[in-house]
Amino acid sequence: MSDFDLKIVNGTVASASETYTADIGIKDGLIAAIGRRLGSADDVIDAAGQYVLPGGIEAHCHIEQESSSGLMTADDYYSGSVSAAFGGNTCIVPFAAQHRGQSLAKVLETYHGRAGPKSVIDYSFHLIISDPTDDVLHNELPQAIEDGITSFKIYMTYDRLIVDDGQMLDIFTVAKKHGALTMIHAENNAMIKWMSDKLVTSGHGEPKYHALSHPRAAESEAINRAIALAGFIDTPILIVHVSSAAGARIIAEARYEGRKVFGETCPQYMFLNMEQMDLPGMQGAQLCCSPPLRDRASQEEIWRCLQNGTFQVYSSDHAPYRFDSSGKLSAGPTPEFPKIANGLPGIEMRLPLLFSEGFMKGRISLNHFVSLAATNVSRIYGMDHCKGSITEGKDADIAIWDPEVTRVVKATDLHDNMEYTPYEGMEIIGWPITVLQRGKAIVANNELQVERGVGQFVPRRKIDCTGMPGRLAPELDPAVNFGVDLGL
Numbered sequence: 001m002s003d004f005d006l007k008i009v010n011g012t013v014a015s016a017s018e019t020y021t022a023d024i025g026i027k028d029g030l031i032a033a034i035g036r037r038l039g040s041a042d043d044v045i046d047a048a049g050q051y052v053l054p055g056g057i058e059a060h061c062h063i064e065q066e067s068s069s070g071l072m073t074a075d076d077y078y079s080g081s082v083s084a085a086f087g088g089n090t091c092i093v094p095f096a097a098q099h100r101g102q103s104l105a106k107v108l109e110t111y112h113g114r115a116g117p118k119s120v121i122d123y124s125f126h127l128i129i130s131d132p133t134d135d136v137l138h139n140e141l142p143q144a145i146e147d148g149i150t151s152f153k154i155y156m157t158y159d160r161l162i163v164d165d166g167q168m169l170d171i172f173t174v175a176k177k178h179g180a181l182t183m184i185h186a187e188n189n190a191m192i193k194w195m196s197d198k199l200v201t202s203g204h205g206e207p208k209y210h211a212l213s214h215p216r217a218a219e220s221e222a223i224n225r226a227i228a229l230a231g232f233i234d235t236p237i238l239i240v241h242v243s244s245a246a247g248a249r250i251i252a253e254a255r256y257e258g259r260k261v262f263g264e265t266c267p268q269y270m271f272l273n274m275e276q277m278d279l280p281g282m283q284g285a286q287l288c289c290s291p292p293l294r295d296r297a298s299q300e301e302i303w304r305c306l307q308n309g310t311f312q313v314y315s316s317d318h319a320p321y322r323f324d325s326s327g328k329l330s331a332g333p334t335p336e337f338p339k340i341a342n343g344l345p346g347i348e349m350r351l352p353l354l355f356s357e358g359f360m361k362g363r364i365s366l367n368h369f370v371s372l373a374a375t376n377v378s379r380i381y382g383m384d385h386c387k388g389s390i391t392e393g394k395d396a397d398i399a400i401w402d403p404e405v406t407r408v409v410k411a412t413d414l415h416d417n418m419e420y421t422p423y424e425g426m427e428i429i430g431w432p433i434t435v436l437q438r439g440k441a442i443v444a445n446n447e448l449q450v451e452r453g454v455g456q457f458v459p460r461r462k463i464d465c466t467g468m469p470g471r472l473a474p475e476l477d478p479a480v481n482f483g484v485d486l487g488l
């Protein structure tokens with residue numbers, strides 16, 4: 001009998017802090033040994049000249065999810081997870097969305113039913129909370145957190161999802177008490193509506209004007225308010241899909257003060273800009289997402305904030321709506337921009353874009369790439385007991401990247417259920433050629449190697465905010481508030 005089920009030999013292995021040459025021995029789905037001359041194995045992969053990295057964890061994607069207006073994403077858990085796997089990922093954390101009136105238990109049951117039989121990679125969920133009733137706050141949410149759903153998202157905009165400031169304080173109080181992380185879509189709802197009305201009534205309804213309808217100031221106002229409200233309760237938050245330098249700066253300052261604030265950005269804010277929306281007819285609708293694409297200067301600023309650590313998380317925000325009546329054009333063939341479905345596909349391109357344009361072109365180190373691909377996400381979202389790095393005892397979730405492979409991006413080569421990609425025609429250097437999940441190849445030789453449903457649910461741990469001291473607001477501190485204890 002062999003010592004290992006599989007050995008990966010001669011590869012360059014990288015963690016979030018180190019790069020070294022080593023062989024990796026895998027047994028029973030786990031990383032069993034890292035070193036040289038490890039002993040015998042049933043199978044051997046020679047990774048000479050290649051990078052052996054942790055499988056990516058995609059922590060912001062919309063899969064088989066109804067939008068608040070009832071529109072279903074183009075990807076289900078099969079196509080979405082397959083596309084993720086071909087892009088070097090071994091785990092996804094999509095959203096399980098509560099719409100108003102729904103119970104969280106029912107929502108989670110629905111999403112478990114969608115993911116379990118179809119996903120080819122491991123998965124968890126973030127809840128979306130749109131209806132924080134007493135039962136949701138005091139029973140359902142604490143139960144979901146106990147069951148390993150330790151993060152959830154709230155929206156400061158969109159009429160059917162928005163929570164007001166008071167509801168945010170209620171939600172933050174529950175998150176603090178039970179150790180959950182609140183993710184926030186931070187944009188000022190009134191500013192967006194005001195601008196949208198002004199643009200449409202003055203005859204500016206074409207897709208490109210969407211980019212003007214969500215001003216940068218709407219993002220920075222809401223980020224500022226979210227940080228103030230969460231800071232008052234002293235609970236951790238993560239501002240998702242930050243698109244502007246002004247927003248990033250507010251996050252950087254809050255982190256400087258020790259607040260429990262994390263930041264995320266997405267490839268669309270680094271690789272695309274609003275000028276690309278200036279196309280004839282409805283073509284620009286393909287690039288409508290929220291927050292919208294900004295200008296070229298913003299792209300450079302977002303890159304800088306990724307380099308300097310203001311953003312710890314880099315996610316695709318994959319929100320696939322086809323360019324037809326099932327998606328972007330569901331309100332008719334020529335809708336004004338407020339009626340165009342928001343979102344871009346990108347789950348398969350997230351890591352190849354960052355590997356090529358970040359690591360291969362010298363903008364970030366290989367170790368920083370690993371942090372953004374997997375390690376930071378596993379820590380922040382409570383999966384680092386089993387995922388996020390190549391470490392003895394953890395799941396053998398590994399992506400082997402070949403820096404010699406170059407590809408020109410074509411929508412027809414991607415595995416999602418979309419007919420376009422915003423990155424069409426880009427030349428990418430380096431690609432994940434073999435992807436292993438718990439020691440089994442899920443992608444090799446450009447082919448999917450597994451059946452639907454092999455992915456498993458990952459219950460997640462509570463957030464660890466060590467090193468982010470925050471502070472107790474004096475009005476809530478019995479030592480200086482005449483002894484009032486609100487039990488928070």
Ligand SMILES: [Zn+2]
Pocket residue numbers: 060061062317319
């Ligand atoms: Zn999203």
